[in-house]
Amino acid sequence: MPLSLYNTLTRKKETFTPLDPDNVRLYLCGPTVYDFAHIGNARPSVIFDVLTRLLRCLYSEVTFVRNITDIDDKIIKAAQENKEKIMDLTRRTTEYYRNDMKALGNIPPTQEPLATEHVEEMITMISHLIEAGHAYESDGHVLFSVKSFAGYGQLSRCNHDEMLAGARVEVAPYKRDAEDFILWKPSLPEIPGWDSPWGYGRPGWHIECSAMAQKYLGETFDIHGGGHDLIFPHHENEIAQSQACFGSGTFAKMWLHNGMVTVDGEKMSKSLGNFITIHQLFETTPGEVVRLVLLSSHYRQPLDWNTQVADQAHQSLDRFYNALRGRKINETVPSSEAVKLALKDDLNTPLAISALHEIATRVNKAQSDAEKDTLASELKASGAWLGLLQQDPEMWFKGADKGEEDAILELIDARNKARAAKDFSEADRVRDELLAKGIVLEDSSQGTSWRRE
Ligand SMILES: [Zn+2]
Secondary structure, eight states: OOOEEEETTTTEEEEOOOSOTTSEEEEEOOOBOSSOOBHHHHHHHHHHHHHHHHHHHHSSOEEEEEOBBOOOHHHHHHHHHHTOOHHHHHHHHHHHHHHHHHHTTOOOOSBOOBGGGOHHHHHHHHHHHHHTTSEEEETTEEEEOGGGOTTTTTTTOOOHHHHHHHHOOOOOTTOSSTTOEEEEEEOOTTSOOBOOTTOSEEEOHHHHHHHHHHHHHOSEEEEEEEEGGGIIIIIHHHHHHHHHHHOTTOEEEEEEEEOOEEETTEEOOTTTTOOOBHHHHHHHSOHHHHHHHHHSSOTTSOEEEOHHHHHHHHHHHHHHHHHHTTOOOOTTSOOOHHHHHHHHBTOOHHHHHHHHHHHHHHHHHOSSHHHHHHHHHHHHHHHHHTTOSOSOHHHHHHTOOHHHHHHHHHHHHHHHHHHHTTOHHHHHHHHHHHHHTTEEEEEETTEEEEEEO
16 A cells, blocks of 8 residues: 555645655754743654654655744744843753654654754845745835735635735735735844845744755655644745745645644643643653654644543553563564554554554463564564654663663762762762652662662
8 A cells, every 4th residue: 555645735635656766855844942842842743753754664765854943033032031142042942842852752853954054045045036026125124925926825725815814913014915924024233133135134934944945855845744723824935935936836745734732622822821841741751651642643633632641641551561571572573564554544643553552462362472572573663663662661661761761870870889988978868869759779789779669
């Protein structure tokens, strides 16, 4: 069965045919870095990670680009509120994002371009758009003329009035038409900016993605994705800019959009106080549990985060790791056909997860150790397609990831050294430090081991 994906552009499930089978190219809109990423930001990153894993099994090479938006009005505002330098804020929060992605089990993208390092490419594109009559300069701003581009609205299928309502902005005096959008805007000396033919300024958000996608993936590439909320205006504007610049038929062939994440049935918002960052979740919930929850609904459906789904995912992982526990894993055993087929059918992750449950049941029912080992090997190989079940089962039940385990072992080592030097107050301090984190040390003639309280 070939891979089929739902293309938002055609509103149909289509067979995926790469432009170049030797290099499949995809782009995902990355985060705007000014704070911790929330659970809604995590969903597209996990879905695209599963898609990339699948494509890597089907094709020899995959180039996956996910950008970092490190210049934006929200960033400037947050830096002012924190009384922090903009560069310090973006560096710090980019690091948080990368750590969160790692804890979710995502493989880093092939390229992770920063918007601030690609302003030259954006200026080049904007200049082309002005020359071609698709953009105009007005009062230090450069705007894209929506009327000049006949294909506008092809992705969102919004009519003119809906677009205006969607833009929800007062018509600025420098705009010729209300729907025109910003490609470049002036910056004040204290705000980050770059010299350009239109004065000192900074790029609009939409042009960032068009310029970075073209640089790393070419004028035409296979798949572009993001959350459903980006279809309009962000993705519609990306198409307009890129096709107006590079010709019709260019830019992404397929568009994938994931449904929104709610919390306890409600839309996440700071005012409702239900805004959950992934960083907060990791204090109580292992990254793999968060990942499993994010894959437990089909990506196009909405997903609700609540304690029941998290508990359920935790129990599922306990069940899977129990099936793997103590088994001899044979790396040559292939993954399950059922998991592969489910993922090839528009990334049907809920079906793939139920196939994992069936394998776990077969492990439990198997009569011989050899049969259990083979089935457990199949379970682990199948889990890899989803980026799941790759931990040591003992580590899973200890509830620690590798980084945490290393940190604990380092402290145990420091305590042993303090005891050897008869510095018992330091040894007690280290033991108490671990105890405060819920780690209990047990000394025996074999040395020191640890467990959770
Ligand atoms: Zn984008």
